[in-house]
Amino acid sequence: MRDWQAIARGLGLEAAATEAVTAPLEALEREFRPLAADLPAELEPALEFRAGEPE
Amino acid sequence: MTIGEAAGRLRRRRVSSAELTAAALARIERLNPPLNAFITVTAEMATARAREADKELAAGRDRGPLHGIPVAAKDLFWTRGVRTTAGSRIFENFVPQSDAAVVERLEAAGAVPLGKLNMHELAYGVTSYNPHYGPVRNPWDTSRSPGGSSGGAGAAVAAGMIYAAVGSDTGGSIRIPAAFCGVVGLKPTYGRVSRFGAIPLGYSLDHVGPLAGSVRDSALVLNAIAGYDRRDPSCSRYPVVDYVPEEGCSIRGLRVGFPENFYLERLHPDVELAVRGAVARAGSLGAEIRPIRVPDIEALNAVGRVILLAEASAALEPHLGDRGRFGADVLALLDQGRLLPATDYIQAQRLRRQIQHEFEGLWSQVDCLFAPTTPDVVPRIGETVVHLGGQDEDVRLATTRLVRGINVLGFPALSIPCGLNGSGMPIGLQIIGPAFGEDLILRAGAALEDGGVGIPPCPVKT
Secondary structure (H helix, E strand, O other): OOHHHHOOOOOOOOHHHHHHHHHHHHHHHHHHHHOOOOOOOOOOOOOOOOOOOOO | OOOHHHHHHHHOOOOOOHHHHHHHHHHHHHHHHHHHOEEOOOHHHHHHHHHHHHHHHHHOOOOOOOOOOOOEEEEEEOOEOOOOOOOOOOOOOOOOOOOOHHHHHHHHHOOEEEEEEEHHHHHOOOOOOOOOOOOOOOOOOOOOOOOOOHHHHHHHHHHOOOOOEEEEEOOOOHHHHHHHHHHHEEEEEOOOOOOOOOOOOOOOOOOEEEEEOHHHHHHHHHHEEEOOOOOOOOOOOOOOOOOOOOOOHHHHHEEEEEEEEOOOOOHHHHHHHHHHHHHHHHHHHEEEEEEOOOOOOHHHHHHHHHHHHHHHHHHHHOOEEEEEHOOOHHHHHHHHHHHOHHHHHHHHHHHHHHHHHHHHHOOOOOOOEEOOOOOOOOOOOOOOOEEEOOOOHHHHHHHHHHOOOHHHHOOOOOEEEEEEOOOOEEEEEEEOOOOOHHHHHHHHHHHHHHHHOOOOOOOOOO
């Protein structure tokens, strides 16, 4: 797990604001990290970029 | 009165647009103080526009079914010369120099805009508890939330202030207020309706669509706003059709998937009862109800949350230096997005593609899915936790649990009222279809509506 508290401090968040930010991120990371663990390398992200495709 | 009925009366000269508009403005004047559905009412402009609509009709220039009909837009759509706040202090003095694409299209269709609708701050939440412009209240019970983020739109349509509205849906923000306010809400396919001039929240998740009093009214609005727009890079050239279901349309033989997993877990019992009733009615109307297992929606929701956190913080980063101008809930979400590493965003976009592939197989087995719109009954204003299935759950996560994933996949989804709970509050049925299957899900919704699935008119308890 990432140290979200440290990351928050590194971003300059005040201590009072940190809990509302880091607790949801910890919960989300617990759900998300296992999902992303075994993706095949050839799986492309669902991002779209077109290099000057004509209208 | 539906748009179809009002349009008929306008053409038979039984009523004028000026009269419809005056009646709507009078209702807004009476009901907006307790409901707070509008941030801005453009009464003078609306009155002038209505007179123009009447003149055009008298001269034989008929722009179609929305001609002369009072409508309104969520306050995140640019309106030329009219303040557009997005429910935020960041934009409290923002007066756009042009109209959003949907505003242009509604006006080209002859609709009469009455103003700008209140919403959850920056569309980043589901309660419409707005710290800057005041909370929107649910016309069925003003102690309760109308849902959000298009809460003003849901409340205004339910209370009969307007015939239809345009809202936006990034993680359920059209369907949730439609369900909580007992109206119809349609999130079209990603790319079906231009996002040009809609203040962005999640670039790859934002959808624009109608809220209205009936399925056919929603379809009439979709007819007006759908179609390609080169100003929105995600807008599709896929052909537009007439989305309005014919009278007496049938769902005989329609393959309706009724998920055995995920969608019926941790539901309020009243929600499950109402949804099962609507599914049974579809069966009795000739639809083929197929129990089906859907791909991992829990995973899809996690993917959607990662993508939204990153995209929203990127969209709003220029304003984040002025932290005092954000509400606490929105600021916390924006900070979360700033902390996420870029790798998480990319991984989420890869998972998105993987789950999209999994769904492709599902559409070969069924034509659409029926599911609840929300698992919970309508929360009270200020409530932050709901108790479902023996667990406490954050209101935002619970309320978006059954809708958010569909934004990730871009599929069209319709919410129609399908019953009232024990407290007399509306419950929504969600009809989800394959990409660009709006005509199919609208037909299914209209057939259910014709078949008696629905609720009584809102009593407007203020």
